[in-house]
Amino acid sequence: MNTSPAMLHPELLAADDPHAIVREGRRLDHAEAASKPLRSRPEPQPRGAKVHGNRPIDQAEAAARFIAAPEHEKMHDERLWDLRQKRDREMHDIAEWEELRSLASAIKEHTLTHIDEYLEQFEANARSNGIHVHWARDAAEHNRTVHSILNDHGAKSLIKSKSMLTEECGFRPYMASVGIDVIETDLGERIQQLDNEDPSHVVVPAVHKLRTDVAEVFARTIGTDPANSDVHYLAEAQREATRPLILAADAGMTGCNFAVAETGTFVVCTNEGNADLSANVPKLHIASIGIEKIIPRLEHLAVFVRLLSRSALGSPVTQYTSHFRGPRDGGEMHIVLVDNGRSERLGLEEFWTSLKCIRCGACMNTCPVYRRSGGLSYGATYSGPIGLIIDPTFNQSKYSNLPFSSTLNGSCSNVCPVKINIHEQIYAWRRVLVEHHETPFAKRAEMKAAGELLSRPAAYRAAIAAANVALAHLPRWVIYNGLNAWGRHREAPQPPKQTFHSWYQANRGEKK
Amino acid sequence: MSSRDDILASIRANLPRVDRPLPAVPLFDDSSPASLLAAFKDNLHRMGGMFLDPPASGDILTPVRAKIAGAKIVCSTVAEIAGNRDIAGVSKPQDLADVDFAIVRAAFAVAETGSVLLSDANLRVNAVAYLAQHLIVLLDPTDVVLNLHHAYRRSEFRDRHCASFHTGPSATADIEGVLIHGAQGVRSLSVLPLARAASTATH
Numbered sequence: 001m002n003t004s005p006a007m008l009h010p011e012l013l014a015a016d017d018p019h020a021i022v023r024e025g026r027r028l029d030h031a032e033a034a035s036k037p038l039r040s041r042p043e044p045q046p047r048g049a050k051v052h053g054n055r056p057i058d059q060a061e062a063a064a065r066f067i068a069a070p071e072h073e074k075m076h077d078e079r080l081w082d083l084r085q086k087r088d089r090e091m092h093d094i095a096e097w098e099e100l101r102s103l104a105s106a107i108k109e110h111t112l113t114h115i116d117e118y119l120e121q122f123e124a125n126a127r128s129n130g131i132h133v134h135w136a137r138d139a140a141e142h143n144r145t146v147h148s149i150l151n152d153h154g155a156k157s158l159i160k161s162k163s164m165l166t167e168e169c170g171f172r173p174y175m176a177s178v179g180i181d182v183i184e185t186d187l188g189e190r191i192q193q194l195d196n197e198d199p200s201h202v203v204v205p206a207v208h209k210l211r212t213d214v215a216e217v218f219a220r221t222i223g224t225d226p227a228n229s230d231v232h233y234l235a236e237a238q239r240e241a242t243r244p245l246i247l248a249a250d251a252g253m254t255g256c257n258f259a260v261a262e263t264g265t266f267v268v269c270t271n272e273g274n275a276d277l278s279a280n281v282p283k284l285h286i287a288s289i290g291i292e293k294i295i296p297r298l299e300h301l302a303v304f305v306r307l308l309s310r311s312a313l314g315s316p317v318t319q320y321t322s323h324f325r326g327p328r329d330g331g332e333m334h335i336v337l338v339d340n341g342r343s344e345r346l347g348l349e350e351f352w353t354s355l356k357c358i359r360c361g362a363c364m365n366t367c368p369v370y371r372r373s374g375g376l377s378y379g380a381t382y383s384g385p386i387g388l389i390i391d392p393t394f395n396q397s398k399y400s401n402l403p404f405s406s407t408l409n410g411s412c413s414n415v416c417p418v419k420i421n422i423h424e425q426i427y428a429w430r431r432v433l434v435e436h437h438e439t440p441f442a443k444r445a446e447m448k449a450a451g452e453l454l455s456r457p458a459a460y461r462a463a464i465a466a467a468n469v470a471l472a473h474l475p476r477w478v479i480y481n482g483l484n485a486w487g488r489h490r491e492a493p494q495p496p497k498q499t500f501h502s503w504y505q506a507n508r509g510e511k512k
Numbered sequence: 513m514s515s516r517d518d519i520l521a522s523i524r525a526n527l528p529r530v531d532r533p534l535p536a537v538p539l540f541d542d543s544s545p546a547s548l549l550a551a552f553k554d555n556l557h558r559m560g561g562m563f564l565d566p567p568a569s570g571d572i573l574t575p576v577r578a579k580i581a582g583a584k585i586v587c588s589t590v591a592e593i594a595g596n597r598d599i600a601g602v603s604k605p606q607d608l609a610d611v612d613f614a615i616v617r618a619a620f621a622v623a624e625t626g627s628v629l630l631s632d633a634n635l636r637v638n639a640v641a642y643l644a645q646h647l648i649v650l651l652d653p654t655d656v657v658l659n660l661h662h663a664y665r666r667s668e669f670r671d672r673h674c675a676s677f678h679t680g681p682s683a684t685a686d687i688e689g690v691l692i693h694g695a696q697g698v699r700s701l702s703v704l705p706l707a708r709a710a711s712t713a714t715h
Contacts, residue, residue, distance in 0.1 A: 273697025
């Protein structure tokens with residue numbers, strides 16, 4: 001049954017779907033499943049942004065290459081829009097949805113403004129339950145700490161579930177450099193690891209790939225038939241290839257979605273059960289936890305668990321929501337609490353509320369720029385709207401272009417389950433970056449001129465009237481030149497016959 | 513200074529100086545479905561799980577016996593039905609890798625989401641619920657709470673070292689949104705409503 005018929009690219013709708021899972025006449029679309037059958041045609045996969053050290057990432061350049069691959073672009077656009085529509089369906093099912101969002105925002109803001117106390121409470125409770133608690137100032141200390149725990153146990157192989165924090169820390173490259181074999185156990189993340197690519201989305205890491213891309217990666221790495229891109233075949237082949245590695249691993253690692261101060265519990269949400277395998281099969285379980293994951297009490301956890309998967313995937317809950325409060329009999333449990341710039345971000349008056357983020361990806365699914373350019377075009381750990389406001393805190397120069405990759409339509413803020421004013425922060429970052437001279441010359445010159453104009457109403461009105469006349473009469477090359485990025489892929493709007501101000505004066509203004 | 517002290521000092525230097533009180537969270541239970549078990553069943557189905565309707569008469573475990581009839585290895589942690597792999601004899605989780613069916617009892621279920629809570633007390637060896645190919649869960653029909661707000665008031669979250677909501681089977685749609693059951697964990701999850709024997713009640 002199609003619950004959300006509106007499609008962006010109707011040509012992707014498949015006539016039949018022999019592999020759909022149907023129960024009692026209902027097509028199942030839980031987890032990150034599409035609500036309708038989608039088909040694409042094979043096409044070489046466009047790759048992500050070109051990264052040159054600390055030089056500014058050119059998101060638009062990578063986005064242009066993604067758009068030039070229409071099968072990828074359409075499937076990406078459609079799948080993420082489908083997740084957004086599933087999210088809306090869930091939202092309408094819950095009368096208290098907006099109240100939950102307000103509660104989530106208030107709980108997070110309270111916790112962040114008392115986070116020192118809650119971290120100490122969490123630590124004390126986790127310790128009393130038998131968990132070893134470590135603290136890491138930055139990515140390097142996190143990686144060294146985990147390495148040292150592994151060394152203490154003579155561990156050489158590590159199975160892990162997906163964690164954006166470990167991506168942020170460059171964990172896999174570090175572990176490779178010290179001879180530890182890391183095996184990602186989430187299907188999407190495993191695909192990305194085998195293809196030597198970063199995740200392109202916080203929840204669905206391989207969403208930018210087509211089934212034929214996955215078939216190519218698996219044929220090259222785990223020996224599947226390169227001509228077979230049947231999704232059930234590919235998923236089963238991966239399960240069979242990964243299971244022996246899970247059984248033989250010396251240690252397991254997970255991230256954390258929420259850490260509850262009053263009980264010392266950390267909570268991990270997955271659809272595959274791979275975090276539970278990582279936590280419960282090897283003797284040693286290590287969890288990496290960003291300090292902003294803390295919430296005060298179990299009663300608050302209910303609010304976030306109700307919002308997380310509904311916002312992310314339009315599914316009422318993840319298949320697994322696991323609560324770890326202490327080691328199992330005969331096992332050992334370690335937690336690494338990681339700062340890596342978070343405490344400094346708390347001090348940024350305009351940006352500290354970005355720490356409320358629960359990494360659901362709803363802002364990415366709804367963003368027209370993200371959907372059409374792919375997460376790897378951002379060249380950063382965090383992509384999409386939330387990435388635009390977090391990435392510059394890690395490196396203002398390298399990510400100086402990112403806050404400009406937005407239409408500022410505000411949809412991201414409207415779907416955010418913790419009510420981060422994402423689009424306002426994007427705008428504020430533009431100002432900060434211009435003030436810090438982190439923007440390219442053309443953009444700076446335009447904005448300087450615009451700033452002077454906007455500060456003088458009379459000059460602004462004269463300029464708008466002139467611009468409207470100019471837009472109507474100037475030759476194309478003047479409007480669509482290299483200095484105007486907006487003209488590169490779109491037509492400038494038809495100029496209005498009359499400015500709003502002159503209309504207002506004529507119709508509603510003081511009669512003179 | 514230790515990293516811990518450094519981080520706490522940096523936090524204290526940067527704490528936003530704004531007043532943000534901690535809100536009270538309501539239970540959101542003004543309207544409740546006529547039958548919590550029926551609501552649980554419907555949501556379980558949506559999430560890919562199966563609800564085993566008990567037969568009108570005769571052996572209530574018939575649907576479970578039918579499921580495991582062709583299985584080589586069955587590991588049961590419940591008194592109601594025996595398997596052929598004794599969980600008490602399992603010395604390490606890896607010993608459970610060849611289990612076809614695991615049979616366990618849920619601590620309770622959540623109507624809102626179709627979830628069952630399995631704690632380390634229910635599983636004995638946690639990995640059994642993830643390494644088995646299929647999972648069968650016994651649920652006392654009186655052990656269903658309305659929503660997650662009620663669920664998090666349960667004692668398991670304060671008493672147990674590990675407790676996990678299972679909502680349907682292991683699932684993925686990481687490749688082109690195509691739904692797969694049995695990504696890494698169990699390929700199916702079935703729930704049979706069956707009252708606890710008085711002696712096995714855990715609360």
